[in-house]
Amino acid sequence: MISPYGQIWNEALLVASAGNAGESVPRGLLMLSRIQRVFGAVESDGIIHAMETNSDDQVRHAIEAYRYFELPEEAELLEDLRAHRGDDEYMNDKEPEVDRVLDSESLDRAVKGRIAAWPHDFNVAS
DSSP: OOOHHHHHHHHHHHHHHHSOOOTTSOHHHHHHHHHHHHHHHHHHHOHHHHHHHSOHHHHHHHHHHHHHTTOHHHHHHHHHHHHTTTOHHHHHHHHHHHHHHSOHHHHHHHHHHHHHHOGGGGTOOO
16 A cells, blocks of 8 residues: 555656646645656656756746755756756766755655645645
């Protein structure tokens, strides 16, 4: 049986894969799905792939989502990378920083903290 926390991640993945959230998606799930879309591309094939496969709006939404989860370093890094889209040399030079900053552990802690503080943003009863 999947945990309630695991269910939140799964629901956000479904939103991310659908690509269209709609009005009925709770804000926390929407924000997590926006991160998952870009972060998943980074994790699977690197930052250049993530920038090539996600639209400018999708990257901008991920930046907004990192801020929602109070992860400013991640948001600032992604914003910097967004500004250098298409500059593969710059992106390659940033890979070590991307690996250090965009990590699943800090995101995991931030999501758990946000769920605890704002459960209704994730459709969780408090």
